[in-house]
Amino acid sequence: xxxxxxxxxxGMTKGAVYGTLDAYKNGVVRSTTMLANGYAFDxxxxxxxxxxxxxxxxxxxxxxxxxxxxxLKTLVDYEGKFYRNINELLQNAPDFSLEEVERExxxxxxxxxAAGIAFTHFDVHHMLxxxxxxxxxxxxxxxxxxxxxxxxxxxYERVTTTDVFMNDFYAEGVTMATIRxxxxxxxxxxxxxxxxTHPAFLDxxxxxxxxxADIRMxxxxxxxxxxxxxxxxxxxVTLASFRDL
Numbered sequence: 447x448x449x450x451x452x453x454x455x456x457g458m459t460k461g462a463v464y465g466t467l468d469a470y471k472n473g474v475v476r477s478t479t480m481l482a483n484g485y486a487f488d489x490x491x492x493x494x495x496x497x498x499x500x501x502x503x504x505x506x507x508x509x510x511x512x513x514x515x516x517x518l519k520t521l522v523d524y525e526g527k528f529y530r531n532i533n534e535l536l537q538n539a540p541d542f543s544l545e546e547v548e549r550e551x552x553x554x555x556x557x558x559x560a561a562g563i564a565f566t567h568f569d570v571h572h573m574l575x576x577x578x579x580x581x582x583x584x585x586x587x588x589x590x591x592x593x594x595x596x597x598x599x600x601x602y603e604r605v606t607t608t609d610v611f612m613n614d615f616y617a618e619g620v621t622m623a624t625i626r627x628x629x630x631x632x633x634x635x636x637x638x639x640x641x642x643t644h645p646a647f648l649d650x651x652x653x654x655x656x657x658x659a660d661i662r663m664x665x666x667x668x669x670x671x672x673x674x675x676x677x678x679x680x681x682x683v684t685l686a687s688f689r690d691l
Contacts, residue, residue, distance in 0.1 A: 447632045448686040449678070450608060450640040451669065453478040454505055454569070457490030458652065465646035465666045467493055470500045473670035474678065475643065476687035479505035479569050482514055482554035485651055491561045501687035503567035504558055506551050506582060509535065510571055514553040518546050532575055548581045555589065567688035569594035576600050592691045594640060606691050609637040616642065620664050622673060629681050638686060645669055
């Protein structure tokens with residue numbers, strides 16, 4: 447089996463950048479996904495270029511921060527910010543424009559591309575809405591990259607993805623027991639499994655904008671632990687990235 451530990455939110459804040467870097471240089475993370483509208487985007491670009499072995503993807507956002515485009519009508523609130531989650535979006539704009547979604551996603555992708563970052567995959571930031579993933583898949587085909595297997599009901603016949611996506615490593619699931627359970631389920635197979643992670647060091651901005659904050663430091667500790675690395679080696683688990691797809 448192969449495990450891809452993907453670190454979401456690269457570029458969200460400085461702490462998210464450096465937490466991901468630590469989990470890559472001293473731990474099991476090999477892939478990350480970058481927020482084009484993150485508060486530490488420029489730092490993320492710098493760190494990505496200094497660490498070419500870290501596989502970069504695009505963390506497509508509709509529920510975090512401000513959009514890259516300035517002319518959106520149906521996806522933003524009165525302050526020009528994205529709604530905080532899919533429920534707020536649907537409550538305020540039930541007929542939101544998928545054309546705007548595609549233009550904004552494209553702008554985020556092109557911003558990262560223009561910064562000189564070669565990306566290999568897409569995932570969507572906190573968005574359980576099938577039509578959004580259809581847009582993502584069209585863009586994945588256009589740019590020739592793979593995607594996260596986030597919603598089984600969407601269908602992945604036209605895109606490259608992993609065999610399995612696991613979001614168990616989150617909140618109370620940030621434990622060795624979670625990793626052991628995944629490995630026990632799939633060891634001895636040729637499956638490629640993505641495990642979603644959110645490593646970060648805490649900084650004031652992260653504490654101010656994210657309700658999922660303190661646990662990110664615990665993720666760094668576990669993802670860089672010798673216990674985890676020794677266990678994966680003992681079970682003959684191959685660490686992989688989306689480049690390997």
